[in-house]
Amino acid sequence: MKKIFVLDTNVLLHDPKSIFAFQEHEVVIPAVVLEEIDSKKRNADEIGRNARNVSRLLDGLREYGHLHSGVPLPQGGRLKVELNHRSFLKLQEMFGEITNDNRILAVALNYHLEEQEKEHPAAVVLVSKDVLVRVKADVLGLLTEDFLSDRTAEPDELYHGCSTVKVHPSVIDEFYSFRYLAVKPLHLPYELYPNEFVILKDEMGTGKSALLKVNKEGSRMEPLYMSNDAVWGISARNAQQRMALELLLNDDIPLVTITGKAGTGKTLLALAAGLMKVEDERKYKKLLIARPVVPMGKDIGYLPGEKEEKLRPWMQPIYDNLEYLFDVKKAGDIEKILMGLGSIQVEALTYIRGRSIPGQFIIIDEAQNLSRHEVKTIVSRVGEGSKIILMGDPEQIDHPYLDAASNGLSYVVERFKQEGISGHITLEKGERSMLAQQAADLL
Structure with a gap:
């Protein structure tokens, strides 16, 4: 009816x-x-x-x-x-x-x-x-x-980027012998997506396990591309962080999405990988870091000064991580370092429309506060030879009309999960501090 x-x-x-x-x-x-x-x-x-x-x-x-x-x-x-x-x-x-x-x-x-x-x-x-x-x-x-037709999936059904598969120990032995596993012979009851991580565990209950990644064609699982060495002084503290670094440092994956609660290391890992690619390997010409200007709580209103001075309060979380990576001791030194390097640019997303951004390592923080249209505008700005990282916490949204399933970040995760040019991982364990982890879980 x-x-x-x-x-x-x-x-x-x-x-x-x-x-x-x-x-x-x-x-x-x-x-x-x-x-x-x-x-x-x-x-x-x-x-x-x-x-x-x-x-x-x-x-x-x-x-x-x-x-x-x-x-x-x-x-x-x-x-x-x-x-x-x-x-x-x-x-x-x-x-x-x-x-x-x-x-x-x-x-x-x-x-x-x-x-x-x-x-x-x-x-x-x-x-x-x-x-x-x-x-x-x-x-x-x-x-x-509620209007739900724009929701990509229910929050608890969103793609995580990692699956745990219990197999016979001989399958794990086969992987270590041949350094790959075909996906089809495993007869899994669900689909594995390109660049998805897989943790193989022994179904017999022993401690035997293996960490693999599906190739971009989705046909077989292979060893991780990168070693677990420190990246700009930052080492992975858990399996999900190692997976994140694998995606961040792989030049064949131009679109990376990372989700996770506060304190899981999203921004720090992305910045460390970006600095390595731009400053050490010279793979990209510039490191561009941006985030949407969306206040938590009451807006602080107009701010005095030039553009850089106005943006500083909004960009402070980025500067905090950069100060940690550069081991800055005095206040104000980070600006001198960034000015001296000239290859690191921090700005608001307001200024990205209409641009074409080739040959850059682009980090978009707090992407959960972007709408589907905004995230399309941003990703479509990416030029030849660039890599873009979208990251955020879908549970911490300050936009009045978005939620965990309808925001731009979740939209990209779900729409690109079948594409070989993208990779996603959800960080689950907080590494900021024990208090931060407890706050994320209990509050």
């Missing part, structure tokens, strides 16, 4: 193409949503860009009829801009204040009450990414959903 989906403003601002995601059902956009979108269209950020895209999409749909009467959608449904269901009388007893959220709720409620009078009523569903709006809708007896 067909349903009626009433869309909240945040759904359209999160994904302008969401109006095409409801198949044969009817999509309703309350008039107040258009007002809110109009107020955002002059913003210079992604919200403003999405608002302008929504405006263009709706304008294009006007060619097929009057929006207030309803126009057909490509998937078989209909889109309608609602003007006649804004009566607030039904909500006044519960929610007296006439806010934009309550006006959207009023549209959904009036549609619901109207449908209940029919012989075969259609289900009315309010779609919103605002948790409190969904709670209010539930109080009113309305069906409500």
Whole structure:
């Protein structure tokens, strides 16, 4: 049976193409949503860009009829801009204040009450990414959903980049004898992806094991490419960190994604690998480090000074790791070192649009705060001979419309897991300190 989906403003601002995601059902956009979108269209950020895209999409749909009467959608449904269901009388007893959220709720409620009078009523569903709006809708007896069509996978189903396989000890012996194992003869009940790491363990319960990596064709497992030597004074402290360094130092893998909780060593490992490739091996011309400017908590507002001075508070975590790697003793010395080298650039992602970046080792920190569009913009900037590392913690998101499964980092991990040009690993064990690990686990 067909349903009626009433869309909240945040759904359209999160994904302008969401109006095409409801198949044969009817999509309703309350008039107040258009007002809110109009107020955002002059913003210079992604919200403003999405608002302008929504405006263009709706304008294009006007060619097929009057929006207030309803126009057909490509998937078989209909889109309608609602003007006649804004009566607030039904909500006044519960929610007296006439806010934009309550006006959207009023549209959904009036549609619901109207449908209940029919012989075969259609289900009315309010779609919103605002948790409190969904709670209010539930109080009113309305069906409500989050917009989930942009989610790559459930958080606990996201690709980890490493599998543990229990095998007969003779299989492990075969690997050590021939230095490779074909994937097909193992008859695994699940697929192994290119550049995925595999830990073989003896199914008989002995301590025999082996660490391997699937080749880029996904046909066989091979030994790790790199040794476990220190990289700029940093050595892997656990198996996942060794896997991360394997991906970071392999020039045949131009896209690397690393996820993990705070303190697992993501930034430090990436910086150490980048310095080795740029300063020691001269494989890349420059080390470019960037992160999105998204505040945790209340925004600190405008900052004084030139661009470098404005960026310093946002980039401080990067400088902290660089000071550790360069063993800086005095405050301010790291700027002199970076200025002297000239091959290390730290900047905000704001300045990356429109650039082409060839021959560089690019590190994007806090990538979980990027949307799918933003991460596409960044990865598509990568020029010939460059390597890009996207890293972050999908559980620590400060963006209002993203979550662990819909953010840009998780999107790249899932979409590229079958590609031989990319590799991924999830770091699980914290190495910052015992306190940091306990905080990540308990808090």
